[in-house]
Amino acid sequence: MKKTQQKRRTVMQVMLGAFAGVLAGALVPLGAAQAAEKIKVGLMLPYTGTYAALGTAITNGFKQYVQEQGGKLGGYEVEYSVVDDESDPSKATENASKLVKRDSVDVLVGTVHSGVALAMAKVARDTKTLLVIPNAGADELTGPLCAPNVFRSSFSAWQPAYAMGKIVAERGHKNVVTVTWKYSFGEQSVAGFKEAFEKAGGKVAKELYLPFPNVEFQPFLTEIASLKPDAVFVFFAGGGAVKFVKDYDAAGLKRTIPLYGSGFLTDGTIDAMGGSGEGLLTTLHYADNLTNPKDQAFRKAYALAYKAQPDVYAVQGYDAAQMLKTGLDALKGAKFDKDAVAKAMETAKIDSPRGAFTLSKAHNPVQDIYLRKVEGRDNKLVGVAEKALADPARGCRM
Amino acid sequence: MDFVSFLIQVLNSLQYGLLLFLVASGLTLVFGIMGIINLAHGSFYMVGAYLAFALTSLTGNLMLSIALGIPLAFVFGALLEWALFSHLYKRDHLEQVLLTYGLILIFEELRSLMVGDDVHGVTIPELFSASIPLSDNLSYPVYRLVISVVCLALAGGLYFLIQKTRLGMMIRAGSHDRDMVKALGIDINLLYRTVFALGVALAALAGMLAAPISSVYPGMGSSVLIISFVIVVIGGVGSVWGALVAALVIGFADTFGKVLLPDLAGLMVYLVMAVVLLWRPEGIFKKG
Numbered sequence: 001m002k003k004t005q006q007k008r009r010t011v012m013q014v015m016l017g018a019f020a021g022v023l024a025g026a027l028v029p030l031g032a033a034q035a036a037e038k039i040k041v042g043l044m045l046p047y048t049g050t051y052a053a054l055g056t057a058i059t060n061g062f063k064q065y066v067q068e069q070g071g072k073l074g075g076y077e078v079e080y081s082v083v084d085d086e087s088d089p090s091k092a093t094e095n096a097s098k099l100v101k102r103d104s105v106d107v108l109v110g111t112v113h114s115g116v117a118l119a120m121a122k123v124a125r126d127t128k129t130l131l132v133i134p135n136a137g138a139d140e141l142t143g144p145l146c147a148p149n150v151f152r153s154s155f156s157a158w159q160p161a162y163a164m165g166k167i168v169a170e171r172g173h174k175n176v177v178t179v180t181w182k183y184s185f186g187e188q189s190v191a192g193f194k195e196a197f198e199k200a201g202g203k204v205a206k207e208l209y210l211p212f213p214n215v216e217f218q219p220f221l222t223e224i225a226s227l228k229p230d231a232v233f234v235f236f237a238g239g240g241a242v243k244f245v246k247d248y249d250a251a252g253l254k255r256t257i258p259l260y261g262s263g264f265l266t267d268g269t270i271d272a273m274g275g276s277g278e279g280l281l282t283t284l285h286y287a288d289n290l291t292n293p294k295d296q297a298f299r300k301a302y303a304l305a306y307k308a309q310p311d312v313y314a315v316q317g318y319d320a321a322q323m324l325k326t327g328l329d330a331l332k333g334a335k336f337d338k339d340a341v342a343k344a345m346e347t348a349k350i351d352s353p354r355g356a357f358t359l360s361k362a363h364n365p366v367q368d369i370y371l372r373k374v375e376g377r378d379n380k381l382v383g384v385a386e387k388a389l390a391d392p393a394r395g396c397r398m
Numbered sequence: 399m400d401f402v403s404f405l406i407q408v409l410n411s412l413q414y415g416l417l418l419f420l421v422a423s424g425l426t427l428v429f430g431i432m433g434i435i436n437l438a439h440g441s442f443y444m445v446g447a448y449l450a451f452a453l454t455s456l457t458g459n460l461m462l463s464i465a466l467g468i469p470l471a472f473v474f475g476a477l478l479e480w481a482l483f484s485h486l487y488k489r490d491h492l493e494q495v496l497l498t499y500g501l502i503l504i505f506e507e508l509r510s511l512m513v514g515d516d517v518h519g520v521t522i523p524e525l526f527s528a529s530i531p532l533s534d535n536l537s538y539p540v541y542r543l544v545i546s547v548v549c550l551a552l553a554g555g556l557y558f559l560i561q562k563t564r565l566g567m568m569i570r571a572g573s574h575d576r577d578m579v580k581a582l583g584i585d586i587n588l589l590y591r592t593v594f595a596l597g598v599a600l601a602a603l604a605g606m607l608a609a610p611i612s613s614v615y616p617g618m619g620s621s622v623l624i625i626s627f628v629i630v631v632i633g634g635v636g637s638v639w640g641a642l643v644a645a646l647v648i649g650f651a652d653t654f655g656k657v658l659l660p661d662l663a664g665l666m667v668y669l670v671m672a673v674v675l676l677w678r679p680e681g682i683f684k685k686g
Binding site for chain 1: 399400402403406407410413414506507510514515516517518519521529531533535536537538539541542611612613614615616617618621652653654656657660661663664
């Protein structure tokens with residue numbers, strides 16, 4: 001009995017020794033060209049709650065690009081640490097810190113909810129970790145809170161709304177009422193719209209706000225009917241968007257006062273609107289029938305891999321991976337160096353399914369904003385509302 | 399605000415208030431009569447809305463779906479009462495909160511697994527899809543008026559049930575003294591099961607009726623839960639009549655708050671609650 005135990009111990013020791021030998025062997029060529037450096041990517045996205053579908057689409061898009069590159073980005077094998085942020089800002093700092101400190105990720109990727117993204121940006125700045133934001137549109141992220149290590153692959157709230165301001169003025173409307181939720185994204189959208197619309201000679205007659213996420217719109221519809229503006233501009237998303245468009249139609253206002261919106265009004269919501277959305281014009285950095293070959297290849301591959309149609313969120317996830325790859329390429333296989341990666345990402349030209357884009361000084365995409373029209377179940381491309389529109393990055397000192 | 403707009407806003411207030419009443423009435427029954435703090439009430443509202451969506455996709459007819467959905471919700475409520483809630487009557491409120499909060503999470507997760515996280519719409523039945531013109535450019539959907547009529551009818555029905563029928567008498571007695579009712583030879587367990595199932599059915603009905611105008615989306619239950627509790631508290635716990643009055647008060651406060659004091663709109667409802675509770679700490683219609 002004792003003997004076997006001893007024997008077992010020696011076996012263990014031999015194995016440990018061998019293991020240590022292998023480890024040492026692996027460590028020796030450090031600095032020389034090596035085959036399989038790893039990069040740890042922390043995905044912090046919503047996988048439960050209202051934004052779960054968005055988090056999944058972003059993850060799918062990101063992983064699709066990595067797959068296309070043979071499971072590697074710029075020669076680095078990608079290892080994921082995944083956290084569900086639940087779109088809960090109060091848990092954001094803790095979740096992001098966990099990824100950075102416990103899992104020691106090299107890059108943070110996240111997230112959808114702007115409040116959570118703001119907390120992530122703070123952690124990224126404090127710990128000097130690279131952060132790529134694949135959706136959250138708060139202007140601040142590439143405005144007052146911009147940082148050398150914080151990038152965005154999506155948009156700023158200002159961008160689609162600003163483009164719409166110009167369109168609405170061009171269509172001959174002089175006098176517009178805006179409606180949105182009273183929270184930062186809604187307010188920033190209205191501010192962007194107003195800036196462009198009033199610059200082009202229009203006038204925002206009244207800005208209506210309701211508390212987030214209240215969806216009792218009837219009092220506002222009554223007010224709009226009595227104000228009789230030329231047009232109405234709104235920002236709503238998800239269930240609120242569906243309800244607003246249906247209510248607007250049911251109140252008979254759609255026939256007399258045209259409705260315009262930031263693209264999220266009709267993204268992923270057209271089916272639920274059941275025909276009420278038909279003909280609506282919105283602006284966004286993506287549309288359903290772009291003609292560039294990159295988009296067609298992307299949509300085909302995505303549909304094949306995930307048995308679902310990709311949306312703007314999948315594109316943003318895909319492009320987050322592309323941006324990261326451009327950065328990693330610059331290292332040429334050397335040890336991960338976030339400053340070098342960030343530097344290379346700044347000058348990247350991303351061949352996105354939405355059309356190629358570059359990054360502004362504040363690290364936000366300089367991109368075409370499309371005018372789309374709801375036809376059937378699609379946001380059909382009408383034209384380019386603003387070519388290579390750059391966020392003004394107000395308050396960014398970098 | 400001109401006079402026509404004012405009248406339309408009054409209509410908006412009434413209509414919103416009546417819809418709120420429908421959701422809150424089930425809560426006031428369960429909370430007031432059985433003494434259960436049911437945080438999952440909003441989830442039953444959500445279940446109702448998703449039921450309307452699922453059944454309408456199957457049958458193609460909302461009214462048929464509602465006719466099928468009500469008994470389903472009633473049975474579902476009775477089963478839940480038998481399996482879970484019946485063990486709670488003698489326990490602490492904290493344990494009730496724990497169980498019903500757990501149910502919220504379970505229902506949300508089940509919804510996510512079974513239907514997904516997309517937003518869905520339910521079509522308004524052909525019969526009620528018209529609109530009535532109110533001013534030169536504003537019309538009012540007939541369906542909203544139908545909802546109001548249904549809510550009023552239900553309020554009347556509930557009042558009759560609780561005040562004028564034998565079952566109602568037993569329910570009222572049960573809410574005062576559980577043990578005495580038992581001693582009189584009434585099956586209190588069955589009585590409570592019925593009341594609870596009725597509460598669930600009311601919440602689900604509210605969800606089903608609201609589905610075409612509110613659309614069906616994740617988290618819709620929690621948005622009505624808080625406002626329902628506000629109404630129950632303002633109206634006086636357990637009073638159906640109180641819930642109706644409180645729901646209308648909230649309907650007016652919310653509508654006119656949004657129009658007249660847009661910056662305080664989010665606060666309006668709670669200001670009203672604070673004022674009412676200072677004036678009558680037990681709620682407007684608290685009895686004995």
